[in-house]
Amino acid sequence: MTRLFKKHYHPAGTAPGTLRELSLEQAQRLGPARYTLVRRDAGRWGEVREINPAEIPEVSSGGPLCWVHVQGMPTAEDLVLLGSRVGLHPLAQEDVLNGGQRPKVERFDESLVIILGIPEFDAEGTLHLYQLTLLMGTNVVVSLMANSLDPFVEVRRRLEERGGRMLGEPDDLLYGLLDAAVDHAFPVLDSLGEQIEELEVEILDRPDSSTLERLHGLKRELIMLRRYLWPTREVINQLLRDHDDLFTPDTLMWMRDVYDHTVQVMDLVESYRDMIASLLDVYLSSMSHRLNESMRTLTIIATVFMPLTFIVGVYGMNFAHPTSPFAMPELGWYWGYPLVWGAMIATAIAMVIWFKRKRWF
Numbered sequence: 001m002t003r004l005f006k007k008h009y010h011p012a013g014t015a016p017g018t019l020r021e022l023s024l025e026q027a028q029r030l031g032p033a034r035y036t037l038v039r040r041d042a043g044r045w046g047e048v049r050e051i052n053p054a055e056i057p058e059v060s061s062g063g064p065l066c067w068v069h070v071q072g073m074p075t076a077e078d079l080v081l082l083g084s085r086v087g088l089h090p091l092a093q094e095d096v097l098n099g100g101q102r103p104k105v106e107r108f109d110e111s112l113v114i115i116l117g118i119p120e121f122d123a124e125g126t127l128h129l130y131q132l133t134l135l136m137g138t139n140v141v142v143s144l145m146a147n148s149l150d151p152f153v154e155v156r157r158r159l160e161e162r163g164g165r166m167l168g169e170p171d172d173l174l175y176g177l178l179d180a181a182v183d184h185a186f187p188v189l190d191s192l193g194e195q196i197e198e199l200e201v202e203i204l205d206r207p208d209s210s211t212l213e214r215l216h217g218l219k220r221e222l223i224m225l226r227r228y229l230w231p232t233r234e235v236i237n238q239l240l241r242d243h244d245d246l247f248t249p250d251t252l253m254w255m256r257d258v259y260d261h262t263v264q265v266m267d268l269v270e271s272y273r274d275m276i277a278s279l280l281d282v283y284l285s286s287m288s289h290r291l292n293e294s295m296r297t298l299t300i301i302a303t304v305f306m307p308l309t310f311i312v313g314v315y316g317m318n319f320a321h322p323t324s325p326f327a328m329p330e331l332g333w334y335w336g337y338p339l340v341w342g343a344m345i346a347t348a349i350a351m352v353i354w355f356k357r358k359r360w361f
Helices: 024-030 076-086 090-098 153-165 170-183 185-205 209-242 249-315 336-357
Strands: 034-041 049-051 065-071 104-108 111-121 127-137 140-145
Touching: 065 076, 065 170, 076 090, 076 140, 090 104, 090 127, 104 209, 111 170, 111 185, 111 209, 127 170, 127 209, 140 170, 153 170, 170 185, 170 209, 170 249, 185 209, 185 249, 209 249
Parallel strands: 065 140
Antiparallel strands: 034 049, 034 065, 104 111, 111 127, 127 140
């Protein structure tokens, strides 16, 4: 059974802010991190271009707005360089490398660091939760996605199409990234809803042991989703309540819309959890009803044959009177014994096939 919650820890006593190096297995699995940069010059967004860590711009109050996106897990050395250029606190750098963090918001001087979890189904239908780290500083917004999932494809497309007409300030850009990250949960929840509906039909029709296994799998996935999506709502609420000085009134209005989306997401998660609990009760009731039906049928059969078996046991069925027309002819058959064995085996096989078709085992 796979672990739902994965987080890396330092050994006890390690100094806060210590950055761990990636293991060889993690480096091979994740591959090298890719860095992209978009600048906003003369009121318009420029072209998205790939850069190396040495090209990350220094933060300056009078410079152009920059969006730096890191796709993949950076090395400790590159992360320190990124932190020095954009103002990413060492404690936030530690959270990036450790992964598996609970969604939260931290404020360091004039920079704001937000950690979220983004759900996604892989090609095999397994649910994963990837950590997203967002930083808003002076004329810079940084997004770090530790895995291969890229939730900002649509944001880049909008920047290219609308250029200077959107997300022109750091708080606007942060809102756009938060909105894309939160909305990424809706397709995942739609897929879970379809699976729950299919299970409901299956449970009411012909449930079996695989149905119970899928029910428990969905229950585990909803537990994992709730662990990450519930605090996401608190993160957005905390941004609106405690850090509103970093946002313009217009951006705060749009941020309230993001908060509404988190409420809708949690309503869906809670509704699906209740549905799974109800389906589990229905499954157990259905299996109990099927067991009672099969036991009733077998009890009737056993009851019918019980007196017959008693009579046969008393008299032995060896009626072979030479002059009686009611004597058992089978006692004189040359192939009588193997024919009786064949009849008994055929009866047993027929009963097993019948039980299988009735899904009694």
